[in-house]
Amino acid sequence: MDRPDLTQIVMDLHSDIPLDIVVRRQHGERQVFRNRHYTRLWTSGTRVMVAALWTEPEYRDTSGIRLMQQLTSLLADVRECSDVVQLVTNRDELESALASRKVALCLAVEGMTFVETWPLSDLSPCSQPGGLSEDGLLREKYDQSMALLEAVGSRDAILVWGDANALATGPDPLSGKMQENKGLTSFGRFVVKDLESRGMVVDISHLDDESADGVLESTSGCVIASHSNARALCDVPRNLPDRHIRAIGQRGGIVGINAYAGFLTGNEAAVDNFVDHIVHVANLIGTNGVGFGFDFLDYLDESPSHLVTQGLEGVHDVPRLLERMQQRGFTDVEIDQIAYQNALRIMF
């Protein structure tokens, strides 16, 4: 059997590399993207990534400031490595980045708790006598945070991460425990519509079922799950029930399959388990509804090794995944759809 074309471009719908860059820069490293990430991403074919800004739970009360710190740090690293990486917001920028052998990053937010703690500028109406109501204050914080995120070209938004915030609720990704079960709030409904009006992609990964139902009820537009698997194959709260996979497919959305073993089998996993989830989602909504949202953490100094998927530990294994997909009966056209074209259609 022919090996798949290793020049196949791969787009990862979910990478936490921004946090790695931020933390390493805090410890004094510079040019982290060039020194730690560029070569392995480029040679694996992973040339386009949705780079998620995720504020750590220990910063919950100051998550607005933490998000700004992360953004500043990430942008500084991208600037220092501008010959090998580029932030892109549209198809033209993406194509010019790839033609210059740069990895293209597209920003996303993974959890929007920062809205609650966004530090308002002195120019905001709430600093005026009389101030704003609680709802008005939240709305003002939201508007200011979105102005910044729009300015840097953020393309995708997950409302909550393992928390209950002013928008929605999500299970703890590791324990599966739920903080509360309030679903999508009225403010969350407003945010879904507003994100759409700004042209951002609404992403239901990490939401609990009630919140995901609320998102699907509050819009008839395209919705995705950037890095979630099928609950029919691995019954954990972080994965999607078939009805949510079908709803995503009906709206022209995409499910990015996650390589974390805890969401593939709940225990040990190998590359075939990843392919099993692709097959399941493709059987429900077609091969144009599937992508990769790898969520790799192999580049961390302390990654949770017992839940690393054998044969799919990091981006270096992506060519082997494509080869296995071919052996399992996917055509070259289908592999191109799943590896790249579907995600490209959604994000740009």
Ligand SMILES: [Zn+2]
């Ligand atoms: Zn995640």
